[in-house]
Amino acid sequence: MAGNSRLATAIHVAGMLSFTDKLPQTSDNLAQSVNTNPVVIRRIVGLLTKNGIVKVKMGAGGGACLAKKPEEITLAEIYLALEENTVFDVPQLDETHNCYLSRIVRPVLSEVLQKAEEHLLEGLRRVTLADVIVKVRMRMIEQLNCTVIKKDG
Amino acid sequence: MAGNSRLATAIHVAGMLSFTDKLPQTSDNLAQSVNTNPVVIRRIVGLLTKNGIVKVKMGAGGGACLAKKPEEITLAEIYLALEENTVFDVPQLDETHNCYLSRIVRPVLSEVLQKAEEHLLEGLRRVTLADVIVKVRMRMIEQLNCTVIKKDG
DNA sequence: CATAAGTGTAACCAGAATAGTTACACTTAT
DNA sequence: ATAAGTGTAACTATTCTGGTTACACTTATG
Numbered sequence A, B: 001m002a003g004n005s006r007l008a009t010a011i012h013v014a015g016m017l018s019f020t021d022k023l024p025q026t027s028d029n030l031a032q033s034v035n036t037n038p039v040v041i042r043r044i045v046g047l048l049t050k051n052g053i054v055k056v057k058m059g060a061g062g063g064a065c066l067a068k069k070p071e072e073i074t075l076a077e078i079y080l081a082l083e084e085n086t087v088f089d090v091p092q093l094d095e096t097h098n099c100y101l102s103r104i105v106r107p108v109l110s111e112v113l114q115k116a117e118e119h120l121l122e123g124l125r126r127v128t129l130a131d132v133i134v135k136v137r138m139r140m141i142e143q144l145n146c147t148v149i150k151k152d153g
Numbered sequence C: 001c002a003t004a005a006g007t008g009t010a011a012c013c014a015g016a017a018t019a020g021t022t023a024c025a026c027t028t029a030t
Numbered sequence D: 001a002t003a004a005g006t007g008t009a010a011c012t013a014t015t016c017t018g019g020t021t022a023c024a025c026t027t028a029t030g
Helices: A006-020 A027-034 A038-050 A075-081 A100-125 A129-152 B006-020 B027-034 B038-050 B075-081 B100-125 B129-152
Strands: A054-057 A063-066 B054-057 B063-066
Touching: A006 A027, A006 A038, A006 A063, A006 A075, A006 A129, A006 B100, A027 A038, A027 A063, A027 B100, A038 A054, A038 A063, A038 A075, A075 A100, A075 A129, A100 B006, A100 B027, A100 B100, A100 B129, A129 B100, B006 B027, B006 B038, B006 B063, B006 B075, B006 B129, B027 B038, B027 B063, B038 B054, B038 B063, B038 B075, B075 B100, B075 B129
Parallel strands: none
Antiparallel strands: A054 A063, B054 B063
16 A cells, blocks of 8 residues: 555556546546545546646536547656655755765765656656557457467367 | 655765775764664665675674775666665556456556666666766865855955 | 536545664674 | 674654545536
8 A cells, every 4th residue: 555556546547538538537437447446536636637637527427538639648747747756865964964975975866866767757758648558459459369369279 | 754765875875985995884984974873774784785785894893895896886786776666556456356448457557667667777777886976076176166266255 | 496426625544664763682803 | 801893673753645434516407
């Protein structure tokens, strides 16, 4: 339960929305797919909405839809929408800290680790939601092939 | 206090060891530099030792030294030594999960997010401990220049 | 207009991770 | 023999994440 599955959940949700296209999905519905609680979904959908990735219709018959085409949504966008903390923490030292060298080291570590995280973000920027969906479709086809082969064997 | 500052601590420690070269540093000593507890340091140094990055001498006059040259130690190596969890969690769904699409989506998410994390690792692989030390030295020089300028003004 | 079906959000709980700390057995230099 | 170290177990406090309940608010529909 600890660890961070929010990005997985968010991409999963966005993926489902792209499959169901313009039909608004309820948080109840999505929660079942992701195997979690509707409130958890609404929290995440809220963040995605705030960042223009998803649109929500209130009231009866309402729910969430994608606000853009899957080709126009990168995983980096989704990741940033979640407003996560940085992966690596670099607590800075008090100015009164007695070790001179240490006071210099910490900002350098901040800089270096921030750059590394930028690589992560670049990795996420290169993948769109559409790419993910293609992979899902390919897996579906693979599984169908398996079935056929089994039937032949 | 939550969040993950272990990598920062580990690099900080390794950096200190490279400055003091072959003179073994006690965990007490290092703890003061990093502004933490000796046990926290020993835990991290233990992991670094297990991965051949650091050597420890037991008993009086003992302590930790680098086991390799700073040019031969990448931040990725240090990161991996800490045996952290993956950055992104992708809890897999039970085979009995009712939504067929979801059961396919999750492994795809695992794959995609793992690749993104590989980018992070690549970012860390490109930086050696020696690079970090150079940056620290440059900051020290910068600060010295500042002092001189202030004296002139 | 009443009602049912939705969302948004606050509040609380449980479980896990991190870091800090104490304590103590064990190792080694002098 | 003693002092100075490390390794490690055990406990605590804090924080984060996710799960859950509850409830006010919005809207479609009969």
